Amino acid sequence: MSARRAEFLPDGVEELLPEAAWLAEELRRRLLDCYRERGYGLILTPLVEHLDSLLVGAGEDLEDQTFRFVDPVSGRMLGLRADMTPQAARIAATRFAGDEAVRLCYLGSVLRTHPDTPGGARAPRQAGCELFGDASLNADLEIIDLMAQTLSLAGVRQPLLDLGHMGIYQDLVAETGLRPADEQVLFDILQRKCEPELADWLRAAALPEATRDALAQLVSLHGPPEKVLPAARAALPSTPAVGAALDALDAVTMALADRGANLHVDLSELRGYRYQTGLSFAAFGADSARELARGGRYDGIGDVFGAPRPATGFSADINELLASA
Known part of the structure; x- marks a missing residue:
């Protein structure tokens, strides 16, 4: 990063100029079309929530990555989302509690106090899919297939x-x-x-x-x-x-x-x-030691909302995918 850019942007925060931004937007559209064809419903989650809802279930592991501040309206502590998986879990548990299986996808920016890996991003553009209500290995394989298809659509070969x-x-x-x-x-x-x-x-x-x-x-x-x-x-x-x-x-x-x-x-x-x-x-990636996508099973999610169920999912950073293609 040049000295001039460092005046404006914090470490781990990047901006995309037109050429890269158009590539990212084209990938976003391809991914959402793919997820929709596979039966995943798109959710648009809020950038900010009450802190306690962000840090329950899957979110507990994100406590030290979450920016927090006091809401001047309610006086309650708020948090900026550091990962969209807990939000998807909350929505599945509270809005789709009666459904046997729930498939959700998302794509949006998250913000973290520090990167997951040295030199990594603190403001990824996160894309992902979550499958709730299916404890079978077929569900895990479905998610892994979607992760592989995500990498393929981004141009990542032989991960x-x-x-x-x-x-x-x-x-x-x-x-x-x-x-x-x-x-x-x-x-x-x-x-x-x-x-x-x-x-x-x-x-x-x-x-x-x-x-x-x-x-x-x-x-x-x-x-x-x-x-x-x-x-x-x-x-x-x-x-x-x-x-x-x-x-x-x-x-x-x-x-x-x-x-x-x-x-x-x-x-x-x-x-x-x-x-x-x-x-x-x-x-x-074949030539990179940095993760391009990650996921796994996290059964019992939603218990704090009264709707425990098995779950599996993955997420990836669009900017990282494009840089590695």
């Missing part, structure tokens, strides 16, 4: 699809009895995949030996699914939750491999783990 499952880590941590602060340290180490630091932490932790061994293995369980998933069955405890998670990954990776997807499995990748409950996924 790498990274898959994980929150149930494995959640089951292992449930057996530890760790205090939240200690569990956060473990979580941070796993996200950095620092094996020496993990080994030191595990030696100092008062954990059952089987749990300690499983956590030590978890950080190395990443790579092609045909290698990682058999290794995980051998290395991890054969609990019902771990078995169900690995069964789901087996089924999804086989289905996606039949469709020619470029797949990678990472069992210690915990993006969105504070609210996701099952399969998680992200797409990367």
